[in-house]
Each structure stands twice: as structure tokens, then as C-alpha cells.
Amino acid sequence: MNRKELFENIKRKKSFLCVGLDADVKKIPQYLLKEKDPIFTFNKQIIDATADLCVAYKPNLAFYESLGIDGWKAFEKTVKYIKENYSDQFIIADAKRGDIGNTSELYARSFFEHLDIDSVTVAPYMGEDSVKPFLLYPNKWVIVLGLTSNKGSHDFQFTTDSNGERLFEKVLRVSKEWASEDQIMFVVGATQGKLFEDVRRIVPNHFLLVPGVGAQGGSLREVVEYGINSQCGLLVNSSRQIIYAGQDENFAALSREQALKVQEEMKSLLEMKNLI
Ligand SMILES: O=C(O)c1cc(=O)[nH]c(=O)n1[C@@H]1O[C@H](COP(=O)(O)O)[C@@H](O)[C@H]1O
Numbered sequence: 004m005n006r007k008e009l010f011e012n013i014k015r016k017k018s019f020l021c022v023g024l025d026a027d028v029k030k031i032p033q034y035l036l037k038e039k040d041p042i043f044t045f046n047k048q049i050i051d052a053t054a055d056l057c058v059a060y061k062p063n064l065a066f067y068e069s070l071g072i073d074g075w076k077a078f079e080k081t082v083k084y085i086k087e088n089y090s091d092q093f094i095i096a097d098a099k100r101g102d103i104g105n106t107s108e109l110y111a112r113s114f115f116e117h118l119d120i121d122s123v124t125v126a127p128y129m130g131e132d133s134v135k136p137f138l139l140y141p142n143k144w145v146i147v148l149g150l151t152s153n154k155g156s157h158d159f160q161f162t163t164d165s166n167g168e169r170l171f172e173k174v175l176r177v178s179k180e181w182a183s184e185d186q187i188m189f190v191v192g193a194t195q196g197k198l199f200e201d202v203r204r205i206v207p208n209h210f211l212l213v214p215g216v217g218a219q220g221g222s223l224r225e226v227v228e229y230g231i232n233s234q235c236g237l238l239v240n241s242s243r244q245i246i247y248a249g250q251d252e253n254f255a256a257l258s259r260e261q262a263l264k265v266q267e268e269m270k271s272l273l274e275m276k277n278l279i
Contacts, residue, residue: 020269242252
């Protein structure tokens with residue numbers, strides 16, 4: 004999916020919500036454990052209940068890999084299900100990969116060839132040659148960790164060099180040269196609030212993947228205030244707050260209610276910014 008199509012979907016659905024499919028076998032409704040594939044059954048119901056309210060899904064690989072082969076199968080089935088039933092959804096494999104070139108090549112192959120997923124999150128720490136193999140796929144997206152949502156973002160990302168440039172700023176400035184705005188997005192945590200202004204000074208046009216609203220307490224209003232651009236430029240992820248809204252048979256309907264609340268706020272913010 005290209006940038007124009009993504010923006011068209013945002014306008015049509017009046018939403019820039021990404022639902023995070025972080026399905027933890029210990030947190031999903033426990034009655035699902037009697038199913039043959041509880042994680043896929045859970046995901047399928049969440050997807051069916053939210054697909055008209057969001058433009059993207061982000062399964063985080065940790066939740067699947069932790070279950071071994073069964074988890075990987077549930078991941079593949081989830082991706083296939085989205086692609087076959089909701090082809091307008093942008094799929095993000097949240098894998099935070101990145102390694103020496105020949106290894107990254109294989110990571111890229113698994114997500115972009117084997118699974119044909121739209122995008123993958125990548126850690127930039129190992130530099131250009133660790134990210135480049137992902138960029139060899141012209142219609143796919145690489146989502147580079149820029150300024151993360153967690154407390155530990157302060158350990159390294161805010162350290163400054165002799166010119167006063169912070170590490171996250173250097174990451175954005177340097178890595179945006181590795182490919183065009185049609186292939187690279189950046190992760191910026193919703194918890195970083197006003198710092199979106201600093202991010203936008205360096206990458207005014209890029210799409211940003213923004214986790215950290217909901218369970219981590221980031222403010223959607225602030226993200227929009229400081230981070231939106233003329234093509235919206237934001238995919239705001241919420242995982243736990245949406246997918247764990249209920250524990251009984253009606254869990255998917257409760258997830259939908261949560262997603263609807265976020266989508267309604269997004270609609271009014273898009274209207275306020277004259278984008279719809
Ligand atoms: O790359 C990410 O998606 C990510 C980056 C970041 O800085 N912070 C962050 O929370 N995430 C992911 O976004 C999701 C957030 O989940 P919730 O806090 O439950 O909404 C998880 O899958 C995290 O791994």
C-alpha cells in the first residue's frame with residue numbers, strides 16, 4: 004500500500020487508528036483456551052469487530068513467538084485472514100529487527116516475500132547496512148524506531164553530541180536519507196507529547212507510527228496538535244486498551260466500543276485540522 008492509498012483510507016474511514024494485535028495467551032478471555040487455536044480465534048473476532056474503525060493492524064511478534072510453532076502459525080493465519088478479508092488494511096509486523104546485512108536480508112525475505120506484509124519495524128542501532136536490505140522492496144515500508152514511548156528512551160535517545168544534537172534527532176536526520184518518504188516511517192511514542200514538534204522539524208512529511216496512547220497514557224490530542232501533517236502522517240496504535248476490553252463472550256463488542264471511542268476522537272481531530 005502506498006502513501007496516497009493510506010491517506011485515502013484515513014479520509015474514507017475518518018480514522019488513523021492502528022489496532023495492536025498483542026494477543027497474550029494469559030490475557031485473552033480464558034474460555035477461548037478450549038479452542039484449537041485460541042490466539043487466532045481471538046484475533047479474528049477482534050479484527051471483525053474493529054476493521055471498519057481502523058486503517059492498520061500491528062501484530063507484535065513477541066506475543067506469537069513466545070508460543071513457539073503454534074504462535075507463529077497463529078501469526079501467519081492472522082496476516083492471511085486480514086489480507087483475504089480486509090485488503091484495505093495496512094499490516095505492520097512489529098518485529099524490531101535489524102542485523103548485519105546478510106541476516107537482515109533474510110528477515111526482510113520472511114516478512115516481505117514469505118508473508119507479503121506491508122511493513123516491518125526495524126531498530127536503527129546497527130546502521131545503514133542493517134536497514135538497507137529491507138528497503139530493497141519498493142512497495143514495502145520500513146518503520147524505523149525514532150523516539151520510543153518508554154521510560155528507557157531517556158537512557159540513550161536524549162543524549163547529545165558536541166553540537167547539541169540529540170541521538171533521536173540524529174537517527175531521524177541520517178536515516179531519512181536511506182530511502183524516500185514513500186518507504187520509510189518512524190516510530191515516535193505518544194508519550195513524548197510536545198517533542199513531536201522537534202520530530203516534525205526533521206521529518207515534516209513522513210508517516211509516523213505512534214504507540215503509547217491508551218495503556219501507556221499518551222495523549223491523542225497532543226500527538227495531533229504537534230505531529231499531524233497535510234496527509235495526516237500519523238498511524239496511532241492502541242493495543243491493550245482495545246483488545247482486552249472484556250473477558251466474556253461479548254469481548255469483541257467491548258473492544259469495538261473502545262475502538263469506536265478512539266475513532267470518534269480521531270474524526271473530530273481530522274475535521275478540526277480540515278483534513279476531512
Ligand atoms: O514499535 C512499537 O510498536 C513500539 C514502540 C514504542 O516506542 N513503544 C511501544 O509501545 N511499541 C509497541 O506498541 C504496542 C503498545 O501497546 P499498548 O501499550 O498495549 O497500546 C506494543 O506492541 C509495543 O511493543
